[in-house]
Amino acid sequence: MSVDLILKYFPDLSEKQIQQFTLLEDLYKDWNEKINVISRKDLDSLYEKHVLHSLGIAKVMAFSPNTKILDIGTGGGFPGIPLAILFPESSFTLVDSIGKKITVVKEVAESLGLENVVAKHERAENIKEKFHFVVSRAVTQMPVFLRWLKGKFEKEQINTKHNGVLYLKGGDLGEELQGLKAEIFQLKNYFDEEFFETKKVVYLSKGHFNS
Numbered sequence: 782m783s784v785d786l787i788l789k790y791f792p793d794l795s796e797k798q799i800q801q802f803t804l805l806e807d808l809y810k811d812w813n814e815k816i817n818v819i820s821r822k823d824l825d826s827l828y829e830k831h832v833l834h835s836l837g838i839a840k841v842m843a844f845s846p847n848t849k850i851l852d853i854g855t856g857g858g859f860p861g862i863p864l865a866i867l868f869p870e871s872s873f874t875l876v877d878s879i880g881k882k883i884t885v886v887k888e889v890a891e892s893l894g895l896e897n898v899v900a901k902h903e904r905a906e907n908i909k910e911k912f913h914f915v916v917s918r919a920v921t922q923m924p925v926f927l928r929w930l931k932g933k934f935e936k937e938q939i940n941t942k943h944n945g946v947l948y949l950k951g952g953d954l955g956e957e958l959q960g961l962k963a964e965i966f967q968l969k970n971y972f973d974e975e976f977f978e979t980k981k982v983v984y985l986s987k988g989h990f991n992s
């Protein structure tokens with residue numbers, strides 16, 4: 782599997798973006814040998830399970846220029862790095878509480894020449910800046926996650942959707958989202974691969990969780 786998979790669903794990429802997406806494979810292979818950020822099994826399907834999955838958020842929301850986005854618990858840079866390649870005019874802050882993961886994110890962003898990425902070794906709870914959107918994948922249960930977001934949103938809306946959270950989730954969401962007005966987007970509606978059969982993007986506008 783290769784960058785062709787990304788082009789299948791995002792055919793309008795610039796040469797620069799194609800080059801950046803192409804570079805990801807070697808960069809993550811190299812870094813993963815030094816610091817394990819992606820399971821060995823998943824590394825073989827990097828473009829499907831990490832890159833395209835991250836870009837599922839882009840199918841739900843095309844960020845306007847100057848949108849500020851926070852990726853909480855980014856690990857090795859997902860979903861933040863693929864989104865930063867796709868939206869070079871938006872700015873991305875990628876945070877993780879584990880320093881060595883942020884080392885990888887910084888190195889990958891620098892190797893790609895991504896000028897719209899800031900990576901911080903910090904717990905989400907301690908981030909003081911404000912953002913239009915918060916993105917995330919596989920970090921914690923939604924009620925805990927939402928508690929971390931207090932005071933983190935900009936007031937002004939510059940996108941087609943109200944500022945809020947776009948969270949990549951799999952499986953059954955019933956209990957976790959009880960009492961919340963979430964909009965759920967099925968990734969199988971955008972991507973044919975079996976991996977996406979149960980995968981979703983959960984959108985919650987900030988007004989719905991009192992932030």
Ligand SMILES: C[S@@+](CC[C@H](N)C(=O)[O-])C[C@H]1O[C@@H](n2cnc3c(N)ncnc32)[C@H](O)[C@@H]1O
Nearest residue numbers: 854855856859877878879903904905918919920
């Ligand atoms: C399962 S990994 C997911 C990594 C990445 N989002 C992905 O999908 O590949 C969860 C990550 O969340 C980070 N994390 C957990 N609690 C956090 C917190 N309070 N603030 C920042 N990062 C946190 C962990 O260090 C870990 O790297």
